Amino acid sequence: MNIFNLKPARPDTNIPVISDLDAMVAESVPFRFGGKVHFIKPISVLEFYQYTQALAKLVDLKDAQSVSGEELVDCYYNLFKAVCDTIEHKDIEKMTTAQASALFALTLDCVTGKVHGDKESEKKKPTA
Numbered sequence: 001m002n003i004f005n006l007k008p009a010r011p012d013t014n015i016p017v018i019s020d021l022d023a024m025v026a027e028s029v030p031f032r033f034g035g036k037v038h039f040i041k042p043i044s045v046l047e048f049y050q051y052t053q054a055l056a057k058l059v060d061l062k063d064a065q066s067v068s069g070e071e072l073v074d075c076y077y078n079l080f081k082a083v084c085d086t087i088e089h090k091d092i093e094k095m096t097t098a099q100a101s102a103l104f105a106l107t108l109d110c111v112t113g114k115v116h117g118d119k120e121s122e123k124k125k126p127t128a
Helices: 045-063 069-081 089-094 097-112 114-124
Strands: 029-033 035-039
Touching: 029 089, 029 097, 035 097, 045 097, 069 089, 069 097, 097 114
Parallel strands: none
Antiparallel strands: 029 035
16 A cells, blocks of 8 residues: 555656766866876776875875975875876976966866866857
8 A cells, every 4th residue: 555655756857957967978188287298087986085085185284283395295196196197296296386286176176077067068058
């Protein structure tokens, strides 16, 4: 006996989608540093975990009494290495604050899907 008379939900294709996770195509995102083109790769759940662990360590540094430049470079390297196979420790050592900040923002946008969402939005814009 079904007291509430509930029917299985059927997908309604007329409902506007807030976020289309299917549109987040697994594509590498290129960036240039040191005269070389690097790629932020699509990552697995395990690599996402490694990225978030490296991010947590970086955030923890803000509470440290003193942080050496080497510790900071190591944290950024571990973060970037989780999503980019070609980045090297010496690359991070050579980066300016603006470059490290820009790469940090780009990796975060890639990991969260913002870059792919922005690409999809660009495709849908009418051309003049």
